Every structure is written in C-alpha cells, then in structure tokens.
Amino acid sequence: MAAVRHAPANPSALLDEVAQALVLADVDEPATLTAIVDAVAALRTALGSSCDYPAVAAFADDADAVAAGPRAGLEAGLEALGARYDALKRAVEAAVAASGAGSSPAESGSERQNADRQPAMPLADDPELLRDFVVRSVEHLDTATEQLLVLEKNPSDAEALNAVFRVFHTIKGMAGFLALTEIEELAHGAESAIDAPRRGAEPLSGDAFDAVFHTVDEMRSLVAAVLGEDGSTTASSFAGSGRPAASVAVQSASTPQRRSGTNSVRVDEERLDKMLDMVGELVIAESMFSEAARSQESSFDSLAAQLSRLDKITRELQEMATSLRMVPLHGTFVRAARLVRDVSRKAGKRVDLVKYGDDTELDKLVVDRIYDPLVHILRNAVDHGIEQPEMRRAAGKPETGRIELRAYHSGGGIHIEIRDDGAGLDRARVLERARERGLVGDDQTPSEEELLALLFEPGFSTSDTVTDISGRGVGMDVVRRTVESLRGQVDAIVETGHGMCISIRLPLTLAIIDGMVVRTGDERYIIPTLSIERSLRPTAEEVSGVLGQGSLLQLDGGLVPLVPLGGLFGIDGAEEDPTKAIVVVVGDNGDRVGLVACEILGQQQIVIKSLGHTRQFSGIAGGAIMPDGRVGLIVDVGELVRLARS
Amino acid sequence: MTEASSTAVRAGTDKYLTFRLDVEEYGVDILKVREIVGLLPITHVPKTQEFIAGVVNLRGKIIPVLDLRRKFGMGHVEDTDVTCIVVVDTVQAGDDVLMGLLVDTVSEVVDISADDIESASCFGDALDSHYILGLAKHRSGVKILLNIESVLAEPGLLELTTTVAEQALAAANEEV
Numbered sequence: 001m002a003a004v005r006h007a008p009a010n011p012s013a014l015l016d017e018v019a020q021a022l023v024l025a026d027v028d029e030p031a032t033l034t035a036i037v038d039a040v041a042a043l044r045t046a047l048g049s050s051c052d053y054p055a056v057a058a059f060a061d062d063a064d065a066v067a068a069g070p071r072a073g074l075e076a077g078l079e080a081l082g083a084r085y086d087a088l089k090r091a092v093e094a095a096v097a098a099s100g101a102g103s104s105p106a107e108s109g110s111e112r113q114n115a116d117r118q119p120a121m122p123l124a125d126d127p128e129l130l131r132d133f134v135v136r137s138v139e140h141l142d143t144a145t146e147q148l149l150v151l152e153k154n155p156s157d158a159e160a161l162n163a164v165f166r167v168f169h170t171i172k173g174m175a176g177f178l179a180l181t182e183i184e185e186l187a188h189g190a191e192s193a194i195d196a197p198r199r200g201a202e203p204l205s206g207d208a209f210d211a212v213f214h215t216v217d218e219m220r221s222l223v224a225a226v227l228g229e230d231g232s233t234t235a236s237s238f239a240g241s242g243r244p245a246a247s248v249a250v251q252s253a254s255t256p257q258r259r260s261g262t263n264s265v266r267v268d269e270e271r272l273d274k275m276l277d278m279v280g281e282l283v284i285a286e287s288m289f290s291e292a293a294r295s296q297e298s299s300f301d302s303l304a305a306q307l308s309r310l311d312k313i314t315r316e317l318q319e320m321a322t323s324l325r326m327v328p329l330h331g332t333f334v335r336a337a338r339l340v341r342d343v344s345r346k347a348g349k350r351v352d353l354v355k356y357g358d359d360t361e362l363d364k365l366v367v368d369r370i371y372d373p374l375v376h377i378l379r380n381a382v383d384h385g386i387e388q389p390e391m392r393r394a395a396g397k398p399e400t401g402r403i404e405l406r407a408y409h410s411g412g413g414i415h416i417e418i419r420d421d422g423a424g425l426d427r428a429r430v431l432e433r434a435r436e437r438g439l440v441g442d443d444q445t446p447s448e449e450e451l452l453a454l455l456f457e458p459g460f461s462t463s464d465t466v467t468d469i470s471g472r473g474v475g476m477d478v479v480r481r482t483v484e485s486l487r488g489q490v491d492a493i494v495e496t497g498h499g500m501c502i503s504i505r506l507p508l509t510l511a512i513i514d515g516m517v518v519r520t521g522d523e524r525y526i527i528p529t530l531s532i533e534r535s536l537r538p539t540a541e542e543v544s545g546v547l548g549q550g551s552l553l554q555l556d557g558g559l560v561p562l563v564p565l566g567g568l569f570g571i572d573g574a575e576e577d578p579t580k581a582i583v584v585v586v587g588d589n590g591d592r593v594g595l596v597a598c599e600i601l602g603q604q605q606i607v608i609k610s611l612g613h614t615r616q617f618s619g620i621a622g623g624a625i626m627p628d629g630r631v632g633l634i635v636d637v638g639e640l641v642r643l644a645r646s
Numbered sequence: 647m648t649e650a651s652s653t654a655v656r657a658g659t660d661k662y663l664t665f666r667l668d669v670e671e672y673g674v675d676i677l678k679v680r681e682i683v684g685l686l687p688i689t690h691v692p693k694t695q696e697f698i699a700g701v702v703n704l705r706g707k708i709i710p711v712l713d714l715r716r717k718f719g720m721g722h723v724e725d726t727d728v729t730c731i732v733v734v735d736t737v738q739a740g741d742d743v744l745m746g747l748l749v750d751t752v753s754e755v756v757d758i759s760a761d762d763i764e765s766a767s768c769f770g771d772a773l774d775s776h777y778i779l780g781l782a783k784h785r786s787g788v789k790i791l792l793n794i795e796s797v798l799a800e801p802g803l804l805e806l807t808t809t810v811a812e813q814a815l816a817a818a819n820e821e822v
Contacts, residue, residue: 419653570692611708620692623708629703630689632709633691633692
C-alpha cells in the first residue's frame, strides 16, 4: 500500500487505504487479505499507541483473525469486517478531530471539501485507477450476466446467487471508492434486490430478473462512459474544479458510446513472459549469427545451422505476437446467452442455450465484430427456428427448445456453429419467395446448395410478419457480408423438422495469410492459398475460345472462365496462352475462375499491409513485403471472380 | 492570389528543400518532408493513374510513390544514381498521409524569406498555378515552391483507402 510507505502517514488517508483494501479483498487471493491487515496496522501506528481506540484495536484483531482464519469462514469474516468499518471510521474521525492535526471529518469520498489542508488523495482523477475500474467492472458485469442466467434457470442455486451478489457488492465498493456515485447507487439497488432471496425469502420472479438485467445494462453503459473516447479519462479534466467525478459519468452517459472506452487487450502474464524470453533468445541467436559471420573459420554449414535457429525463433515470436491479440469468445457468448433469454421471453418461447468452447480464442477485432452476425443468427433461430411450446409438443419434441452455440478450432481456422432444434427450413416456402422476388425463374429448380444460398440474399425473408425481433430480411445478407469482410465464410445446413445449423468459418488472424506467389511478366502477385482450388497447365483440347473475346476451361465437367492476369493488369510480356502458362483455379462463393499466370514461384506466409493512401484498385486487396524487400501485391480473388462473371 | 498561397506566404523566413526536375528547381516546405531515400525498387500497381509510379517498402511500411515528372507532364527519363524519393508527410482530410515523390535529384535546403516569394498568379492563365505556392528568388536561381497538399489532393489520387471489406462492413453497420 502506497500510503504505508509514505511518511508521515495521515490517518484519514490510511482510513481510505483500509477501505480500499476491504473493497479489493478477494477470498481467493491471500495477498489482498494481508493488505487489509497491513493497512489497519499502519492506521494504528499513525494514530499513536498512546491513545487507546477500542474500535480500531477490535478491527485490527478481527482483520488478523480473518486473514489467518480458515478459508471457509473468509467470506462471512469479510462481511463482518465491512460492517465494522463504519465504527472504525467514526473512531478515526473522532481521533483526528481530537488531535486537531488531521482534516475535517470526511463524510464520504465524494463530499470531501477543499478545507482539507493536506493534499486530498486524487483517487477519483487517477486515470490508472479509473481504467482499472472499467476493465474490472466490465469483467464483473460479464460474470453477473452469466451467473444471473444460471440463476434464472435454477433459482435455488445459492452459489450463483452469491456470485451475483459479490459482483454488485464489489462494483459498489469500487465505484464508491472512486466517487462514481451513480454507479454505486445502481449497484446498491441491484444488491438489495437480490439480497432478499439470499436471506431465504422468495426466489426472484421473472420480472425481477428483467429489472436486474436492466440494471446491469445501465451499469455497463455508465461504466463505459467513465473513460472518454480516446481512452483518456474524462474525469481528469475536472481535477481542479472540485466537482464530484460522478457528474462526469452522468454527463458522458447522456451521449451514449457503444464502444467500450478502452482499446486495450488484457494479456496473460505468462504469454508476455514467454514472449520476452523469446526476444531474449532472438537477441542471442542474432549475436551468435553475426559473430559466426565475422569469424573466418566458420563454414557455410555452421552458418546455415545458425540461420535455421534464427528462423525458428522468428516464427515462434511471430506466433506469440499474434497470440497477444487473441481473446476468448467467452464474453461474446455470455452476451449472446443474455440475448437469447430476452428474445425468447419476448416471443413467449422456452429456449435453452448451450455453449461449447467459449474459451476458444480469436483475434480481438474478429471477436468484436462477430457479435452482430451472431445476434442476427440467434434472433432468427429463436424467432423462426424454435416453435411455440404447443407446436413442439405436437411434434413430439420437448417443449423447451435447444440452441447450441459452439466454437472450435479446425483446419487452421475457427468455426462457430449455431444449431437449433426447431422446425428447420420450409424449402417450398423459400422457393416460393424466391420466385416471387424473381431470384429464381418459374421453370428452374435450384439445387439444395443454391436454395440455401438464397437465404443470404439481401432482403430475403420467409417470415410473413415483421416482428420486432426479426423478419425484415436484413439479417442474413448482413451476416454474410460481415463474415466475408473478416475473410470468413458462412454456410447453412438444414434438416427439415430437425432444425437448422449456421456455420461460420473464420481465419485465425486477419494479419497473416498463406499465399501462393505467381509471376506474370516481370511482376509478382500473391494469391491467398485459401481460395485456391487447384492449379494446372491445361491441354489445348480443354481450352475453348468464346467469340474471340475470352476463353473457357473445361474442368470436372464444368466450364471455368479464364482470366489472364497479365492482360487484366496491363502487364507487358505476359504469357497469355494457357497451354503454355499455368492456370490457378480460384473459387469464391461457389463461383470459379481460372487465373492465367506465367509460373508459380512458391508459397509463403504473407503479412498483409495496406497500400497506403492511394485509390483502392479493384482486383488488388493489399500489399505485402516480399523476402527480397520489394512490395508484392495481393490479388483480391472475390473481386476478380465477380469481374469475370459479370 | 489564391487562398492556399496567401496562407503560406507569411512574414519571416522558411526553410525549403529544393530538388530538380528536368532543368527546373522546385521547393517544398521542409516541415512537410519526412525523409529522403535513394531509389527503392518500385512495384507497379495496375490500373492506377499513370503518374503513380507504384508502391515501395519503406522499412516495412508500404507507401505510394508519385512520379512528379509525369504529374507535371514532363518527358520520362531513365533512373540515375541520384534519382531520389522524397517522403512527404501531409495531412489530407484529417488523416496523416505518407507519400513518396520521385524526383531527378535533391539539391539543397535553402532559406527563403517571405519577401522573396512572388505569387505565381502574375503569370495569368499561361501557368497552371494550382500546384504552386509562389516563385522564390534565390541567389542560386528561381525556385518553384510547390503547394504539396494540392499536388497530392488531386481527385482520385488520395481518396481514402477503403477496402472492399471495409465498405461491406460499413454498409452492414448502416443496415443494422
């Protein structure tokens, strides 16, 4: 504790230390308990041993007992300490007033007057503390949401109830400490609301849950407003004005910010340490290498060995650095569970959301952006997928519907699946709608794949009624576009009567891709390996010209239009005859195109970079630094396929 | 006098980096210059305006390079030992923009006092004074001072980079 080390200690400040230690106390972390004991001891010393303060002494003894006591009694002990704090405070204030050396009595943190002669602890303005508060609160509120959902399902779950209570209590304490009165009051209200069932009264009703959930939302937006947009604290601007920091929260809250104020990622300390180790190794390997290069005796072989070592470390470092941006899907899944709860209540349906693999990690950017598509899919699943309880009973299914939300690693990517056991998709209905909208001709019968692709068409909906949950038909095409913008893929799998499964595949990271380097003329281009189906050199029989304007390649019984990269990009000296060049067949959304290049140079990992401030050229997705230091251009496969098909 | 030049022609002395294009000497405000690098291998980007020479790797960052000769309608010359890329750092539409300018050679840094700068508009319509802050008299000859922002602000050249993906995302957000 800072104040313990700083002499001369001031009793009021030390009292604050005690309060802080109490608030931050965590039964799972012995260090926080010791902090209480230390703070109280310091307070005792500061008050002087000559005077006898029974309240202080009793508190100190209690604190010792709690810290040393068995783990089972900790929670109750902490609560008892909390109750005694008021007595302690009065005693200290009385002592300070008596000695006349201290400050005027401080009623509460927010009302501390400027009459304080010693510098007031600028806690409420400390950006570090505020940022810490926001990060912790967001985590706590996630926990609260999660536990509330558990509790709603099983009202007698005492552990969940206590967990929720603890969250509100902690937030109340932290907010009070930082003089964020509004958050403190909200937390206090929520705490009282769930205190009754905790004391053995009636369990919470559905409406009461609504109220508590609502409070959580409100607290969330207030907490988000504590920090300004740029991550700096708004409170700091009030540092000298003497206004309570709580008004800041209120003011900022009036201009709601959807984004949580901080652009920070919490990183596991272990990962950070590992990365530092790796950097250390890199430095050593580098110096060994340059030493070996300098000395005359070292052979080519030893240099090569050193180099491969360097290579290995570099790759590990790259992986490590990428992993720093990885965050688990847990928070997103909790929010999704909350959404399903609200939507199903509104629709009068009973739905169980089962989550699997919420510890799966994804790039933070992806995690942030994947929530909206998930919302659409889940809303659809609840609204259209899951039937009303009576219909489900008639169909011989359990009345409570089941939605599975699943995330897992597979094939170098992350898969997220949303599976419901509802009615599935009415194929006839989809076809009917598609014909109405002219997406499918009257005489055409689309294949299963094409039929499902229709779901992702803009404005397509099979619902007759527009509810406030869904049915406007803006959902699925937004899902597809968002997922594609994250370089992912979305598919629907349907079993009529047995529900539907939407499967999203996402790349592990946005920054690095595997790429195939091709040469055309003197230029090199990179084609993302993920979109490549195969590459071949066709025979003359397989290629047929179309009206002298283009050519088609026969492949697996289908026809694939050929796009000569050289011609498309205006490169001189590019081989345009596919029988003498190489054709790389790329696919996007089921459409295929053959890109004609002179030769394939190899495959490598590509770090995607923006091309800077130039006009975005259709057909080029970005740039990458090649091993020789030049810039290589990454082909935008989706765009080229669209270009060739239009 | 155009608005741009009136803001630039202030009292006092400013430093300008001068460089040569063909037989003419040009100057840019030294505060806009980030660095000068020798010629780097330039990757041509297809389907761009012809005065975009391409993109280069500036220590891991990709920046576009503008061929000033082409931009000003001068004939093309082969690269020489002294061909340079002047990296300028300007603000366009509130965004920091790094861009390379391909020049024949860099000459020197000169002090030019505001009194020695004459407006280019005195040449009337005979000269496209759009890119020009003014003409500076200097003992080593007349320098053409460039308004680098307007050179770079050519429509279509500096439209903010939005990738197809970002556009889709923006559209998606709108609909939500």
